[in-house]
Amino acid sequence: MTNIRHCGHTWLILLLTILLLPGLSARTQAEDDIKAHKTPPQRVRVGVYPFSPFAEYDDQGQLRGMAQRLIAILNQHQQQLTFEAVPVSPKRRYQAYLNQDVDAFLYENMKWGWARRNIDIRASQPYQSGGELYIAQAAPGRDQRFFEQLQQRHLVGILGYHYGFAGYNSDETFLRDNYQITLTWDNQKVLDLLQRGHGDVALMSEAYWQRFVQQNPAKASQFLVSEKYDQHYSHSILIRPQLLGQHQLDNLVREITRRRDFRQLILDYGISPHQ
Incomplete structure (x- = not known):
């Protein structure tokens, strides 16, 4: 009789396990699916x-x-x-x-x-x-008045940039028709052209100029930096x-x-x- 009861309990446990297992598996699978299908960034x-x-x-x-x-x-x-x-x-x-x-x-x-x-x-x-500055090579007798008549100066700037002196018009045809300007690709090339005498006034971001001075303190005195900005932004x-x-x-x-x-x-x- 004891064996019969024991067998009955065993079958009952097995039956409940069989009945509950699909539900447990489904819930586990659903949780795995949520994790697997988490929206990526x-x-x-x-x-x-x-x-x-x-x-x-x-x-x-x-x-x-x-x-x-x-x-x-x-x-x-x-x-x-x-x-x-x-x-x-x-x-x-x-x-x-x-x-x-x-x-x-x-x-x-x-x-x-x-x-x-x-x-x-x-x-x-x-x-x-930030802002854009005017930079020129230092020369005897040259002071801030050098930056007053930009249309009389050969400017050096960057293609595609918007400058305050031109009303933020970046069109290269407009710039070349109205100013003496050489347009290049980046601030380093702008500074190189200025140093080689291929321009009178360079337009340069204040951030670039500050870094240049930090890295080349002995060269800072070779340049005249405008007190006024082409633009603040x-x-x-x-x-x-x-x-x-x-x-x-x-x-x-x-x-x-x-x-x-x-x-x-x-x-x-x-x-x-x-x-």
Whole structure:
């Protein structure tokens, strides 16, 4: 009799196990499916054009400068988006965006052609300040008056950049028709042309000039730097509106600018946070 009861209990346990096992397996499988199908971060292609020291490319075409480090900070801070750099030229950055080859830009400003072209792109609150200076070679008797009549000077600037003296019109035909100007590709080439006497006044980002002086203090006295600026500007993140709402974008900027690695970044380059 005891054996019969024991066998009965055993069969009951086996029956319950058989009945419950599919439910347990289904729940485990559902949990595995959720984990396996977790929404991956959305890819954001950041258009990066040479803009020293914010974005520079080495001889192997590898991105260097502040943009590289800011992209790393953005990726470390959040998991919703994955930012990656895509090389573009400053002149063709608008078309690259319209063609959906890129989705965002760092160290950018709506005044630099975006608003005038009425392009649908969202700008974050500013996170960094900067400006463009006039640089000339020092010479006996040369002082700040040298920068007063720019139309009488041979200028050296960068193709695709928007300068205050020209009303932010970056069209190279307009610039060459109205000014004596040589347009090249980056700040280092601008400075090289000035030093070789291929121009009278170079236009250069304050950030690049500060770094040049830090790295070459003995050469600073060879140049005359304007006290007035060609322009003051603020930097924002520009991004495709479908990727982030305005509130999300501004929150992201607020969060990253509070981070120690961002503060170290601007300190390393002698840059000013947004004032």
